[in-house]
Amino acid sequence: MYLGLEKGVALVTAASRGIGRATAERLAAEGMTVIAASRSAGGDPETIGPGSIVPLGHDLSDVAATAELVDTVVARFGALDVLVINTPGPRILPVLDVGWDDWCVAHDMLLRPVVQLAGAAGRTMRDKGAGSIILLSSTWVRQPAAGGVLSASYRSAASAFAKTLATELAPAGVRVNQVMPGATGTARMYGIVEMKSGANGTTVDEEIARVVADIPVGRWAEATEIADAVAFLASPRASFITGASVPVDGGALRAGH
Secondary structure, three states, X not given: OOOOOOOOEEEEEOOOOHHHHHHHHHHHHOOOEEEEEEOOOOOOOEEEOOEEEEEEEOOOOOHHHHHXXXXXXXXXXXXXXXXXXXXXXXXXXXXXXXXXXXXXXXXXXXXXXXXXXXXXXXXXXXXXXXXXXXXXXXXXXXXXXXXXXXHHHHHHHHHHHHHHHHHHHXXXXXXXXXXXXXXXXXXXXXXXXXXXXXXXXXXXXXXXXXXXXXXXXXXXXXXXXXXXXXXXXXXXXXXXXXXXXXXXXXXXXXXXX
């Protein structure tokens, strides 16, 4: 499907690996110039299909730099058409084991950057009269899992922020949507199942089987499948979609509810 994204400028955060990297590659393959921001970014721009990926070193925990990131991109590249906010995952802990420091770190990891980046991009796009903001969230917003209280709590707050922003920016021609990945075969996901394996005295394969048992499709997602959903929502093909929270989870939420 032709998405009409060529020649646009996109900013993707936490884009060095996993879903963030897959999203950057997918948008570049559609012809966009993609600024891939991450702590480990380095090297020269990459050509991917008709587009390119420009690595940009950025640490989302840097409050001042994050506040200026959108303006930095616009000043350097002349525009910002698509913003994809990807954030790292916080610690996996039982609720009663979470300390106040953990809450503070998770707030600074999952909520504060969303408010800063989406707010700055929203103002820029509102003035231009067009743009798409996409928040990569989690199905834990709708159905929390044991150990996921930090992610579920702050991603839920970010989700409410994004929905409100979508309502307020819609008249200006700016769309704000969310993609909620389910279990996805990333390094973080493998780390989680390895941790559960150690805690439960099981094998990694047994823990993966437990996860997959709740997914009607019978497997977990590839990062590229999440990226495909992001690219569609970012594109003019989704011109009448805003304020949506789209699960990409193989039917797990529907199966559970």
